[in-house]
Amino acid sequence: MTNEFYKELEELLESGEPAKDKLEEMWSNHKQKIKLVSPNNKRKHEIIVIGTGLAGASAAASLAELGYKVKALTIHDSPRRAHSIAAQGGINAAKNYQNDGDTIYRLFYDTIKGGDYRSRESNTYRLSEVSLEIIDQAVAQGVPFAREYGGMLDNRSFGGAQVSRTFYARGQTGQQLLLGAYSALMKEVDKGNVELLTRREMLDLVTVDGKARGVVARNLLTGEIEKYTGSAVLLCTGGYGNAYFLSTNAKNSNVTAAWRCYKRGAYFANPCYVQIHPTCIPQSGDYQSKLTLMSESLRNDGRVWVPKEVGEKRHPNDIPESERDYYLERKYPSFGNLVPRDVASRNAKYVCDEGRGVGSTGQAVYLDFADSINRLGKDTIEARYGNLFEMYERITGENPYKQPMRIFPAIHYTMGGLWVDYNLMSTIPGLHVLGEANFSDHGANRLGASALMQGLADGYFVIPYTLGDYIASNDLPEVSTDNEAFAEAEKTVSAQYDKMLSINGNKTVMEFHRELGAIIWDQVGMSRTAEGLTKAIEQIRELKKEFWTNLKLTGEKNTYNKYLEHAGRVADFFELGELMAIDALHREESCGGHFREDHQTEEGEALRNDEDFSYVAAWKYSGDDELPSLIKENLEFDFVQLTQRSYK
Amino acid sequence: MSSELMTLKLKVWRQESPEDEGRLVDFTLDKVNPHMSFLEMLDVLNEEIIKKGERPLEFEHDCREGICGSCALVVNGIAHGPQQSTAVCQLHMRHFNDGDEVVIEPWRATAFPVIKDLVTDRSAFDRIMEAGGFVSVRTGSAPDANAMPIGKVTADQAMDYAACIGCGACVAACPNSSASLFTGAKLSQLALLPQGEPERKTRVRRMVEQMDIEGFGDCSNHAECQAVCPKGIDISAIAKMRREYIRSFF
Numbered sequence A: 001m002t003n004e005f006y007k008e009l010e011e012l013l014e015s016g017e018p019a020k021d022k023l024e025e026m027w028s029n030h031k032q033k034i035k036l037v038s039p040n041n042k043r044k045h046e047i048i049v050i051g052t053g054l055a056g057a058s059a060a061a062s063l064a065e066l067g068y069k070v071k072a073l074t075i076h077d078s079p080r081r082a083h084s085i086a087a088q089g090g091i092n093a094a095k096n097y098q099n100d101g102d103t104i105y106r107l108f109y110d111t112i113k114g115g116d117y118r119s120r121e122s123n124t125y126r127l128s129e130v131s132l133e134i135i136d137q138a139v140a141q142g143v144p145f146a147r148e149y150g151g152m153l154d155n156r157s158f159g160g161a162q163v164s165r166t167f168y169a170r171g172q173t174g175q176q177l178l179l180g181a182y183s184a185l186m187k188e189v190d191k192g193n194v195e196l197l198t199r200r201e202m203l204d205l206v207t208v209d210g211k212a213r214g215v216v217a218r219n220l221l222t223g224e225i226e227k228y229t230g231s232a233v234l235l236c237t238g239g240y241g242n243a244y245f246l247s248t249n250a251k252n253s254n255v256t257a258a259w260r261c262y263k264r265g266a267y268f269a270n271p272c273y274v275q276i277h278p279t280c281i282p283q284s285g286d287y288q289s290k291l292t293l294m295s296e297s298l299r300n301d302g303r304v305w306v307p308k309e310v311g312e313k314r315h316p317n318d319i320p321e322s323e324r325d326y327y328l329e330r331k332y333p334s335f336g337n338l339v340p341r342d343v344a345s346r347n348a349k350y351v352c353d354e355g356r357g358v359g360s361t362g363q364a365v366y367l368d369f370a371d372s373i374n375r376l377g378k379d380t381i382e383a384r385y386g387n388l389f390e391m392y393e394r395i396t397g398e399n400p401y402k403q404p405m406r407i408f409p410a411i412h413y414t415m416g417g418l419w420v421d422y423n424l425m426s427t428i429p430g431l432h433v434l435g436e437a438n439f440s441d442h443g444a445n446r447l448g449a450s451a452l453m454q455g456l457a458d459g460y461f462v463i464p465y466t467l468g469d470y471i472a473s474n475d476l477p478e479v480s481t482d483n484e485a486f487a488e489a490e491k492t493v494s495a496q497y498d499k500m501l502s503i504n505g506n507k508t509v510m511e512f513h514r515e516l517g518a519i520i521w522d523q524v525g526m527s528r529t530a531e532g533l534t535k536a537i538e539q540i541r542e543l544k545k546e547f548w549t550n551l552k553l554t555g556e557k558n559t560y561n562k563y564l565e566h567a568g569r570v571a572d573f574f575e576l577g578e579l580m581a582i583d584a585l586h587r588e589e590s591c592g593g594h595f596r597e598d599h600q601t602e603e604g605e606a607l608r609n610d611e612d613f614s615y616v617a618a619w620k621y622s623g624d625d626e627l628p629s630l631i632k633e634n635l636e637f638d639f640v641q642l643t644q645r646s647y648k
Numbered sequence B: 001m002s003s004e005l006m007t008l009k010l011k012v013w014r015q016e017s018p019e020d021e022g023r024l025v026d027f028t029l030d031k032v033n034p035h036m037s038f039l040e041m042l043d044v045l046n047e048e049i050i051k052k053g054e055r056p057l058e059f060e061h062d063c064r065e066g067i068c069g070s071c072a073l074v075v076n077g078i079a080h081g082p083q084q085s086t087a088v089c090q091l092h093m094r095h096f097n098d099g100d101e102v103v104i105e106p107w108r109a110t111a112f113p114v115i116k117d118l119v120t121d122r123s124a125f126d127r128i129m130e131a132g133g134f135v136s137v138r139t140g141s142a143p144d145a146n147a148m149p150i151g152k153v154t155a156d157q158a159m160d161y162a163a164c165i166g167c168g169a170c171v172a173a174c175p176n177s178s179a180s181l182f183t184g185a186k187l188s189q190l191a192l193l194p195q196g197e198p199e200r201k202t203r204v205r206r207m208v209e210q211m212d213i214e215g216f217g218d219c220s221n222h223a224e225c226q227a228v229c230p231k232g233i234d235i236s237a238i239a240k241m242r243r244e245y246i247r248s249f250f
Helices: A023-033 A054-066 A104-114 A121-141 A173-191 A256-262 A296-300 A327-331 A341-353 A370-376 A378-396 A451-473 A484-503 A509-523 A530-550 A562-586 B038-051 B123-130 B152-162 B169-173 B180-192 B194-214 B224-228 B236-247
Strands: A007-012 A046-050 A069-073 A194-197 A200-208 A211-219 A225-229 A232-235 A274-280 A303-307 A365-368 A405-414 A431-433 A615-620 A629-634 B006-014 B023-032 B101-105 B114-116
Touching: A023 A104, A023 A121, A046 A054, A046 A211, A046 A225, A054 A069, A054 A173, A054 A194, A054 A232, A054 A451, A104 A121, A121 A173, A121 A451, A121 B194, A173 A194, A173 A451, A173 B123, A173 B152, A200 A225, A200 A256, A200 A484, A200 A562, A211 A232, A211 A484, A225 A484, A232 A256, A232 A451, A256 A431, A256 A562, A274 A296, A274 A341, A296 A341, A296 A378, A303 A327, A303 A341, A327 A341, A341 A365, A341 A405, A370 A378, A431 A451, A484 A530, A484 A562, A509 A530, A509 A562, A509 B038, A530 A562, A562 A615, B023 B038, B123 B180, B123 B194, B152 B180, B169 B180, B169 B224, B180 B194, B180 B224, B180 B236, B194 B236
Parallel strands: A007 A629, A046 A069, A046 A232, A069 A194, A232 A431, B006 B101
Antiparallel strands: A200 A211, A211 A225, A274 A405, A303 A365, A365 A405, A615 A629, B006 B023
């Protein structure tokens, strides 16, 4: 089938998952069957790890412990800067330390249901299974998780679950887990098993005989294009939320490494599945460079409301109870303020669309702690959320102990990413993709406190096994950087920078990025329509043309040049943005973070179409002037019953 | 504090390369909104510079929410600027007044050489961590997480020290350019926890020696580090480090 925007191919993708007899035995059976590499041979293999966030640092450290020679590249000046550091709320694990009935199956079930039945059962179950070991590992590294007075680990509850299974370190869980993985990485650097290459940006993947055998990367200090060879490449480069310009992602987060792999033949799966986080600090002006997230753990003790009346102008503390609408508690009595992120975000948009939004822009809702402060005391609330309250006050100048916070949704996480099989390998042999950069475990929506879990699961407990299988099963003769594939890749990336520097137009890269982001946010954001998406594709194409003819970039390429780096990334966001819109247009259903206005229930909830869309949409690049091709992986559900998600 | 747009006189450090001498360059920036963050103000300035066809200012930044430790500016002589317990990315322009002169410089320390403009090389911190800022536990070898009870007070204290973001403001503020607060924080975290016990002696010796190798000065109790630390790390970390160091010889 071919239409205006894409071609559909007949072939189907296979996950390579083991036989699905018993869910709880799949991973252990798989581990028993896959091949091992002997210690002598491991030493002969260099593994290139791109990115040093939770997935990359944990993978690099664990593979080095096993005896592989690892090269770890990061765009940052230190591995510890990776954006995993910013995760606040916590990490899930089915430890059942609370005796509240949690099991591995229940975590699996919550994740599948939370993902709106668009993830692979086998991957998600494995994720839940290894969650237990992640906590053990982190504690052994000295990660200072919150504890109870008896000395045992404390847990909190989180959106989308009815048990308390979230482990946390104040509001800095991502920081502490990343510092744990970073310390493990530095331990291996000290031993000489990892070569750490900071301030390097991967710009292309090099394949030899169809296998991923190296990368070219720009040295961000000297501008030199460097070449690295290896037996396999692990891409751990995070998500693509910065396509929207305004997001909670750090400014350096980008899609470039993943996108260049896509252009070398790795399929990109479900690009339209993005997550919008309900509790961010609202935008204050057009100079805004990013949005700040506050952990959704705040919803444990905060109550979300807006005034009942449109046009209410009173100070929130002066609005009596009877004139407030606690809309989440009203619409979803059993989950209340703890409904999943997509439901919470969409409902915030609805009340703002009705004109009941608050604050100077009307694009915000209240998150109110007055009841919790009365019930538990200010000290308890301060112990739980002190740093978040301080951060809020620092940014807005308002004190949330005395008046409700104002919050609004923002792009936060991307469930889509490079397609991988059960072994986390992409469609290019030898290219493995871990963490947020892959598409695998969260379906169409990710539950809170599951990103840290997935990044570390992939790095500590999956890839050390599955990479061995690839290495042992393939003939991997040494390759040299003299190979012409390296020269070709170097030429391509150099030429792109030369081109961008030579345009000398009138619009800065920041202006282009902001404009692109606004198009994607408006049409490929919280709520989507066929007309809007079609329009967005046109607008993105036009703006992309202008980018390549009217970009204003100064400075040189053979030196530190942040705006040049940025321009290269924005060039890729244009192409990705178009594919996101095409994917969203093709998926004629609503599921999780993908909400099509033409596919909703009478109550305004996401309406899936399991008959026609119970598949992973993987996109294949066919050339800059060719339409992308759609290739499906059918999702089969043998252990859970597909139901309409309900949090009422 | 006002909500009116402001005009600021900026004096910004510009340096082409590590070899270049460097100098303060004047800029006037008008229409500064008090709700902007300090880095957003620099973004706006850079847009003006680029439009004039000149090379923008280089400064390091990433998360812009005070946790990654990338941003590193000395504002009017104070590392991270005038607001306490705040990384400069979280400093907002409402703390300045119309007509203010604002001097912006990089971290200055022998062990943090300037790369370009406001960007410095802080890899010395990584090498201190590499010398011992870890527990040698292999992936997969850990016992159950609740097998080792740790009292809440101890765990909370360890977390206080673990909150360090590795920005280097402590070094920038210290008259001796000492890295003692940074190193002491990691050592204190691990010294408080039972997990840190087996490697306790080698850890402190190697990390302290690495500080010397990198060219950081020693601590002489000025406490400037504690005053500028965006995470409020307590100077008791340094006392703990000294105790740990002496203890390691017995």
